[in-house]
Amino acid sequence: MDFQAIFDNYKRTITEHYFDMTGRVGRAQFWYFVLANFIATILAQIVGGILGAPVGEIYTLAVLFPATCLAARRLQDTGRNGMLAWVMLILIAVSQIIGIVMAMTFLFGGFLGLLFVPGLSILGLASLVLAVVLIWFWCQPGDAGPNAYGPPPSAFDPSRPAPTVT
Numbered sequence: 001m002d003f004q005a006i007f008d009n010y011k012r013t014i015t016e017h018y019f020d021m022t023g024r025v026g027r028a029q030f031w032y033f034v035l036a037n038f039i040a041t042i043l044a045q046i047v048g049g050i051l052g053a054p055v056g057e058i059y060t061l062a063v064l065f066p067a068t069c070l071a072a073r074r075l076q077d078t079g080r081n082g083m084l085a086w087v088m089l090i091l092i093a094v095s096q097i098i099g100i101v102m103a104m105t106f107l108f109g110g111f112l113g114l115l116f117v118p119g120l121s122i123l124g125l126a127s128l129v130l131a132v133v134l135i136w137f138w139c140q141p142g143d144a145g146p147n148a149y150g151p152p153p154s155a156f157d158p159s160r161p162a163p164t165v166t
Contacts, residue, residue, distance in 0.1 A: 001158050002159065005157075006158050010040070013033050013070055014066045017066060018065060018066050020069055021082055022149075023076070023149060023150045024073055024074075024150055024151075026077060026142055026153040026156055027074070027077075027138075027142065029153065029156035030070060030074040032156065033067075037063060037067060041059060041060065044056040068088075068089050074138050075137055076147075078140045080137055084134065088130050088131065091126055091127045091130060095127060098120050102117070
């Protein structure tokens with residue numbers, strides 16, 4: 001396994017496809033990005049913990065769009081609409097906002113914040129169900145030929161060394 005190829009895939013997704021929802025992306029390319037992003041998130045959280053700064057949260061916000069766009073392109077590879085990934089993003093964002101409002105209300109207004117608990121629970125359950133469905137879709141093989149979202153993506157194989165640029 002060539003770690004440079006995995007890192008190049010990660011870097012290319014963030015730099016060249018920051019807000020790109022067109023086309024398709026294969027399973028290997030998607031899951032290797034998820035792996036690299038997971039490792040980068042852990043490192044950012046560790047650095048943030050050492051520095052006492054929200055480095056992990058800032059990193060998560062910075063890669064939110066490219067990760068969601070990549071998830072949408074992975075769905076499009078299986079012939080599904082990529083907007084489902086954005087529904088997940090919106091559900092999570094709304095639940096986080098409600099959680100913050102609930103915490104602030106509880107902090108400043110006493111038990112008034114408990115009025116948000118049923119809505120937050122429903123949003124959390126909907127997010128969980130959608131996450132399971134999305135993971136199932138992402139694990140499915142892509143369409144073999146061209147579909148409504150374009151031609152099949154090129155194969156990504158990190159077992160081959162990354163090409164050297166001269």
